[in-house]
Amino acid sequence: MDDNKQIKAWVMYDWANSAFATTIMAAVMPIYFISVAGGTDGSWSFTQTAAAIVVALMSPLLGAIADHTGRKAAFLRVFSIIGAVASAALAFVGPGDMWLASILVVIGMVGFGTGNTFYDAMLNDITSPAQRDKVSARGYSMGYLGGGVLLAVNLGLILGWESIGLPDKTAASQISFVTVGIWWFVFSWPLFRSIKDTRLAREGSVFATLRAGTRRLGETFSRIKRYPELxxxxxxxxxxxxxxxxxxxMAASYGTTIGIKDDDLIAALLLTQFIGFPATLLFGKLAVKWGSKKMLYASLITYLIIVILGYFMTNAMHFFILACLVGLVQGGSQATARAIFSRLIPPGRTAEFNGFLSFTSRFFSFGGPLVFGIVKLVSDSSRSALLAVAFFFLAGILLLTLVNLVKGEREATQY
Structure with a gap:
């Protein structure tokens, strides 16, 4: 089952699309959104909310259709291109263009988030259950490295704009958005070439496919109760x-609001990427040795500490320390969660169940930015808004204690 060429191509896609996660979602664009486009950390949080809702509405149906037709790779190609084009188009955002920036960020996040639905579903196709923790961690670690490399290049552009003949920092940031689109498309190519769809014998009109996908999605809702641990x-x-x-x-916009300089913010987020590369690989090995669930607990407790410390943060050094802590656990927590989920879902319905997870998690994921935005509006305090995020980690830890992974893996093979 394990095809080394396909695994390498799959891992390389994380290197490719993580450029969007670092430059657009985390580092350059949040700062640009506030300092150039005229937004606030509140309007940025509401932009994230809108993107989460759109991805949530699209992912489950598309996942069901992909499983029905056997076209996961085709869907991934389409949404990767959409995300890459939207990223490059952010170069047209100038002073005061907050609405254009928001629309393009939403489109880019749809490409990123929906594409990841199909990317995650491929994990089951390319490797065995015993290797999924390691392969999943390899993907996230390469994502940290790839996203970090391009962010370093873009940081050089932004800090050295004058020495390379650019008119100002704004122009340098706009070029960085174009580099994201090019990077995403170019380094996705190995996956597009190596992993081909095996079309299922289910042809028909577009409407027939939509009906079949909708019916299959309805079956997902009805059959999910068969898998209580899942x-x-x-x-x-x-x-x-x-x-x-x-x-x-929200990290960069939060840092901007409390007075940390843009260059320090981007440098700290860059540090997160390069710490995340080896830390995620190590995390995957420890998950195999000590157990996925224990490592997931450790990462979530670390996040709780990060949120509490972030409330008291006052200077760039504090932000650098928190960036290091995030780098230690961010990729590992996501990789481990992805690997656990892959072992709890029934064979043959991977895109559908990953789409369902994407739908439900994205549907609820507007809660964090929304809570942040609402608390900020009510209290006029970004610090209080950040502290409110601790609730989501506490709830996740408590609910995770109820999950029996051994029983869940057994349930996945029974139906």
Whole structure:
């Protein structure tokens, strides 16, 4: 089952699309959104909310259709291209263009989030259950490295704009958005070439396919009750995924609001990437040795500590320390959760169940940015807004204690 060429191509896609996660979601765009486009950390949080809702509405139906037609790779190609084009188009965002920036970020996040539905579903196709922790961790670690390399290049552009003949920092940031689109497309090519769809013998009109996908999605809702441990894990995942996602998308705008300089913010987020590369690989090995669930607990407790320390953060050094802590656990927590989920879902319905997870987690993931935005509006305090995010990690940890992974893996093979 394990095809080394396909595994390498699959891992390389994380290197490719993580450029969007670092430059657009985490580092350059949140700062640009506030300092150039005229937004606030509140409007940025609401932009993330809108993107999460759109991805949530699209992912389950598309996942069901992909499983019905056997076209996971085709869907991944389409949404990767959409995301790459939207990223490059952010170069057209100028002073005061907050609405254009928001629309393009939403489109880019749809390409990123929906594409990942099909990417995650491929994990079951390319490797055996025993290797999924390691392969999943390899993907996230390469994502950290790839996203970090391009972010370093873009940081050089932004800091050295004058020495390379650019008119200002704004132009340098706009070029960085173009580099994301090019990077995403170019380094996705190995996966597009190596992993081909094996079309199932289910041809028909577009409407017939939509009906079949809708019917299959309805079956997912009805059959999910057959997998109680999977369901419990998903509920826990909704909460801690929401917390992690909120930290990712709000970190830079939060730092900007409390007065940390843009260059320090980007440098700290770059540090996160390069710590994340070896830390995620190590995390995957420890998950095999000590157990996935124990390592997931450790990462979520670390996130709780990060949120509490972030409330008291006052200077760039504090932000650098927290960036190091995030780098230690961010990729590992996501990789381990992905590998656990892959072992709890029934064979033959991988895109469908990953689509369902994407739908439900994205549907609930607007909660974190929304809570952040609402608390900020009510209290006029970004610090209080950040502290409110601790609830999502606490809930995730408590719900995870109810999950029996051994029983869940057994249930996945019974139906």
């Amino acid at each position: 369901m419990k894990f998903m509920v826990a995942y909704w909460f801690f995924f929401d917390g992690i996602n909120t930290i990712i998308v």
